[in-house]
Amino acid sequence: MIEFAGVCKQYSRHAAALSDISLSIAKGELAFLSGPSGAGKSTLLKMIAAIERPSSGAIRVNGQDISRLNRPGIPYLRRNLGLVLQDVSLLTDRDVLANVMLPLLVTGTPSAEARARAEAALDKVGLHGKAGEEPLALSGGEQQRVAIARAIVNRPQIILADEPTANLDRTSAARVMDALLAFHQAGVTCLIATHDEDILRGAGRVIRLEQGRLVSGAQAMPRAGSA
Numbered sequence: 001m002i003e004f005a006g007v008c009k010q011y012s013r014h015a016a017a018l019s020d021i022s023l024s025i026a027k028g029e030l031a032f033l034s035g036p037s038g039a040g041k042s043t044l045l046k047m048i049a050a051i052e053r054p055s056s057g058a059i060r061v062n063g064q065d066i067s068r069l070n071r072p073g074i075p076y077l078r079r080n081l082g083l084v085l086q087d088v089s090l091l092t093d094r095d096v097l098a099n100v101m102l103p104l105l106v107t108g109t110p111s112a113e114a115r116a117r118a119e120a121a122l123d124k125v126g127l128h129g130k131a132g133e134e135p136l137a138l139s140g141g142e143q144q145r146v147a148i149a150r151a152i153v154n155r156p157q158i159i160l161a162d163e164p165t166a167n168l169d170r171t172s173a174a175r176v177m178d179a180l181l182a183f184h185q186a187g188v189t190c191l192i193a194t195h196d197e198d199i200l201r202g203a204g205r206v207i208r209l210e211q212g213r214l215v216s217g218a219q220a221m222p223r224a225g226s227a
């Protein structure tokens with residue numbers, strides 16, 4: 001479903017942010033991305049969403065080579081992706097429900113349907129009671145869950161989350177992770193970048209980057225019970 005083949009990324013005049021990354025993530029898999037600050041985690045996630053382009057190598061998402069994607073192809077790619085980036089960027093001039101409805105309205109979903117789906121998405125992240133609140137009236141963890149609801153309202157096949165529990169207390173972090181894991185359990189492929197050792201301790205597949213190089217986790221974990 002997601003494949004990197006010999007991917008390098010060099011931001012202009014900087015050392016390589018990623019060097020020769022080859023890995024694959026299967027449909028429905030849950031994988032974590034870890035590594036020290038500056039290791040290239042955000043860059044790797046951004047390349048899957050074609051926010052950044054590789055300097056060399058190929059990236060395939062659902063069999064499509066996105067390194068060659070032209071501009072009109074990008075919205076089609078992103079329709080299958082739920083992005084939870086480090087900057088939550090909720091719009092503060094409208095309520096929580098309107099924030100979650102937005103991705104549906106911009107793709108032409110009728111407003112009654114958008115409202116019903118946004119309410120269902122808020123329900124899934126445990127925020128049905130907060131639909132009418134201003135984003136700034138919510139805690140950091142609640143804002144992060146609104147961002148997750150907004151990311152999944154289009155029913156993406158893949159969720160990419162960049163440090164979704166950064167700056168959250170234990171309880172809020174656990175709620176955010178529960179919301180993400182529920183989507184994985186429903187069959188959504190999830191790739192989650194995190195420094196959070198509590199999360200990584202119990203994690204199955206951890207893809208570890210150091211200074212732009214993949215140091216472990218290139219292969220999927222063998223399934224329980226398989227030879």
Ligand SMILES: Nc1ncnc2c1ncn2[C@@H]1O[C@H](COP(=O)(O)OP(=O)(O)OP(=O)(O)O)[C@@H](O)[C@H]1O
Binds near residue numbers: 016041043
């Ligand atoms: N837009 C950019 N222009 C130039 N260099 C960049 C840009 N974005 C990232 N970099 C550099 O690429 C390297 C990898 O950065 P990246 O943000 O991917 O790391 P990270 O592992 O996500 O770090 P963190 O955990 O601190 O978020 C760093 O050296 C960073 O300075």
